Amino acid sequence: MLYLDNAATTLKKPFSVYASLMKNTVFGGGNAGRGSHKQSMSAVRTIVDTQDLIAELFNISRPQNIIFTQNATYALNTAIFGTVRTGGHIVITSMEHNSVLRPAYMLGNYTVVNADKTGLVHAEDIENAIRDDTCLIVCTHASNVCGTIEPVCEIGNIAEKYGIPFLVDTAQTAGCLGIDAKEMKADMIAFSGHKGLMGPLGTGGLYVKNPELLKPLVVGGTGSNSESIVQPDFMPDKFHSGTMNTPSIAALGAGVRYVLKHGADAIGAYEKSLSTEFRDNLFNMKNVDVYGNLDSVATVAFNIGTLASEETFERLHGQASVRAGYHCAPLAHRTLGTSKRGAVRVSFGIFNNERDVKRITDLVYRISNEVKG
CATH class of the missing domain: 3.90.1150.10 (Aspartate Aminotransferase, domain 1)
Structure with missing residues (x-):
């Protein structure tokens, strides 16, 4: 069909993605950070290698500030709920996915900036929506409905001007548009792993420029500081609670290699x-x-x-x-x-x-x- x-x-993936998933399922299997034996350390290396590849693709200076999630929805929720304190105001656009709309609605204090009839958001409208209590600006890089590309670099400049964190949803663009975290002035970038990055289903992630400003959505076992009941505050452990899906993360890395090779x-x-x-x-x-x-x-x-x-x-x-x-x-x-x-x-x-x-x-x-x- x-x-x-x-x-x-993406239904079809590069063969290297399937091969990596199979290899790391059959011959991998170690639990990252849980022990210093060969299998556990190999799993850690898998995570680090994929962080490095995504950092290269997105022009990110600190690969450890990339965390892995099961999808872009989870990444967006982590960013929004981790940034917005009680009563904080959010600026979003009318082109956002429910992964942004529903968290904003749940938090209650938000402004929707309407795009024009072609789905294009105008940066000056974002600036006009900023208030004294605005603590986050969120914009999709491209609409998942009609594909319209939004002026995220212009919006990033506005966010930087006002000192407001800027979150970019790249679910529709990662792997098929050049993404430069520095050029975008992005404080956070949420991405899907199973679309343009060619990874398997159940993969995604979030880049966090200033992780000290973000609260984790989930806390628990990290394999580090296990003697303490306090969640580690260093990256990526601060956001990597529980067993990681290392076979899929490895396969995502293979997908990113494909994107890097072809551009x-x-x-x-x-x-x-x-x-x-x-x-x-x-x-x-x-x-x-x-x-x-x-x-x-x-x-x-x-x-x-x-x-x-x-x-x-x-x-x-x-x-x-x-x-x-x-x-x-x-x-x-x-x-x-x-x-x-x-x-x-x-x-x-x-x-x-x-x-x-x-x-x-x-x-x-x-x-x-x-x-x-």
């Missing part, structure tokens, strides 16, 4: 060439509405005629794996004008090709000719 849901996860920008450019061709094809069809900004990652959101997005999905079912609905981002759909029916999302990856563009184009074209405008 035609797979075009890479914004959810995130080059990968993204190839993927974007496919999405641009598909988007152009949609523009030439009747009864098709396309959403978002041309400056985007390789994600295209659209609807056909008056069909609900789920109905379009049903017509594609069995022929193409795409995503329809609200994509865990209700305010993004309100921004794009798709709150009533959601949208169909097609997202390309490095292992897609022009034949895939032709196949999905033909499928959408057939449906568009079958329905009324």
